[in-house]
Amino acid sequence: MEQFTHILLLFVSTVLVNNFILVRFLGICPFLGVSNQIGTAFSMGLATTFVMTLTGMASWLINTFILEKFGLQFLETVTFIIVIAALVQFVEMFIKKTSPVLYKALGIFLPLITTNCAILGLALIITSEAYSFIESVVFGFAAGVGFTLAIVLMAGLRENLEFADVPGVLKGVPITLLIAGIMALAFMGFSGLIAM
Amino acid sequence: MVNIYIASLITLGGLGVILAIGLGLAAKAFHIEKDERLELVENALPGVNCGACGYVGCAALAEAIVSGEAPVEGCPVGGSSTAQAIAEIMGTTATVGEREIAQVLCKGGLKETLTTVEYQGIQTCKAANMISGGTKSCQYGCLGLGDCAVACPFDAIIMNDNGLPEIDPDKCTGCGECVRACPRNIITMAPISKRTHIRCSSYDHGKVVRQICTVGCIGCGICSRVCPEDAIRMENNLAIIDYEKCTNCGLCAEKCPTGTIEYSEILIEAI
Numbered sequence: 001m002e003q004f005t006h007i008l009l010l011f012v013s014t015v016l017v018n019n020f021i022l023v024r025f026l027g028i029c030p031f032l033g034v035s036n037q038i039g040t041a042f043s044m045g046l047a048t049t050f051v052m053t054l055t056g057m058a059s060w061l062i063n064t065f066i067l068e069k070f071g072l073q074f075l076e077t078v079t080f081i082i083v084i085a086a087l088v089q090f091v092e093m094f095i096k097k098t099s100p101v102l103y104k105a106l107g108i109f110l111p112l113i114t115t116n117c118a119i120l121g122l123a124l125i126i127t128s129e130a131y132s133f134i135e136s137v138v139f140g141f142a143a144g145v146g147f148t149l150a151i152v153l154m155a156g157l158r159e160n161l162e163f164a165d166v167p168g169v170l171k172g173v174p175i176t177l178l179i180a181g182i183m184a185l186a187f188m189g190f191s192g193l194i195a196m
Numbered sequence: 197m198v199n200i201y202i203a204s205l206i207t208l209g210g211l212g213v214i215l216a217i218g219l220g221l222a223a224k225a226f227h228i229e230k231d232e233r234l235e236l237v238e239n240a241l242p243g244v245n246c247g248a249c250g251y252v253g254c255a256a257l258a259e260a261i262v263s264g265e266a267p268v269e270g271c272p273v274g275g276s277s278t279a280q281a282i283a284e285i286m287g288t289t290a291t292v293g294e295r296e297i298a299q300v301l302c303k304g305g306l307k308e309t310l311t312t313v314e315y316q317g318i319q320t321c322k323a324a325n326m327i328s329g330g331t332k333s334c335q336y337g338c339l340g341l342g343d344c345a346v347a348c349p350f351d352a353i354i355m356n357d358n359g360l361p362e363i364d365p366d367k368c369t370g371c372g373e374c375v376r377a378c379p380r381n382i383i384t385m386a387p388i389s390k391r392t393h394i395r396c397s398s399y400d401h402g403k404v405v406r407q408i409c410t411v412g413c414i415g416c417g418i419c420s421r422v423c424p425e426d427a428i429r430m431e432n433n434l435a436i437i438d439y440e441k442c443t444n445c446g447l448c449a450e451k452c453p454t455g456t457i458e459y460s461e462i463l464i465e466a467i
Binding site: 066067070071072075078079082083086089090093094096097 | 200203204207208211212215218219222223226228
């Protein structure tokens with residue numbers, strides 16, 4: 001039971017308190033780049049969640065069974081990049097073969113995520129926090145959910161923004177960055193929620 | 197100490213080899229039968245990914261052509277030769293309209309117009325147009341900073357010594373990038389067989405045009421009256437030609453008092 005509570009707390013704290021985008025500031029590029037429409041933003045979030053969960057798993061396995069065993073922790077960045085890239089390639093092939101519908105939905109986003117800093121950040125945080133296997137998987141999944149939450153919220157705001165009377169100088173990118181800042185401030189409000 | 201080098205080499209190298217083999221096997225195992233025409237069509241396309249067809253790139257257009265979504269003559273850049281090659285692959289015939297190339301509707305270079313302002317800001321037409329309205333006296337004419345030449349994916353536009361863009365009809369494919377790049381909208385697409393072009397875009401009154409440019413259209417309307425096909429109309433002090441009606445007789449160019457209308461003797465060979 002205690003284990004379960006711990007996992008649940010980890011999940012909530014990763015989604016809200018330590019949100020990858022708005023608190024850790026990882027993955028800003030897709031956050032601003034693909035948040036024009038709720039539909040595509042959600043697809044992006046879905047693909048990212050998927051890859052992040054896999055990454056959580058893979059990085060823990062690699063770190064525990066290869067890097068720590070041979071005392072090669074200094075190679076973690078390089079190793080993670082190789083493994084994640086190969087993994088995503090593999091997943092892409094697999095999905096293309098088994099589910100063309102899902103492949104169409106994720107589309108270009110899947111290979112794009114490979115080189116996203118949020119993914120590498122996730123792998124590095126897992127090793128530095130010394131999470132267990134289950135914790136790593138939950139952490140990866142929760143990070144993806146947090147990412148999806150932030151990007152979909154942003155897309156919703158930006159869709160409404162299309163109809164708003166924005167002053168000329170702030171149109172487009174400036175108002176988007178302002179909104180991102182205010183959203184990050186709002187998420188700071190969660191910081192007292194769970195002490196972790 | 198040496199051990200660590202060897203260990204890292206073996207680990208990373210081993211990982212690389214294992215992943216490469218794994219991916220190679222996976223590619224075989226998850227191989228999907230693709231339409232073999234897809235690759236052929238893609239190879240037949242120019243491959244510059246200019247986007248003139250309205251798709252993301254040549255690969256996207258190839259996919260659309262194979263799936264029947266786009267016509268075989270969907271690539272405006274490749275012209276008839278490309279369309280025919282694709283039609284052959286797809287087993288149909290292509291009907292191609294005439295090739296269009298870009299025409300610059302301004303003749304007012306550094307010699308013909310006055311330079312009223314010295315501009316040292318960002319060296320693009322777009323910036324100059326926003327800040328000072330350009331350095332030349334004419335508010336409708338070419339700014340001369342070469343946004344079109346930069347935009348051209350085929351290197352068909354060169355800025356000449358007179359500060360005007362020159363279009364190489366052999367290289368121009370009619371993709372329209374320059375038309376979109378020009379902040380003054382003085383570039384237009386015209387069928388390649390048309391020889392008569394009214395090279396002015398100024399809506400100023402004749403008196404004003406005379407003061408600021410030696411080759412501008414003064415809106416006298418002689419060309420419009422002399423044209424046997426009624427292909428030229430006067431609009432806001434500017435003569436505008438209708439390329440569909442023009443029969444290349446060249447009368448208007450002969451009568452134009454300012455030499456704004458250009459009639460090229462050599463017919464550019466239709467490719």
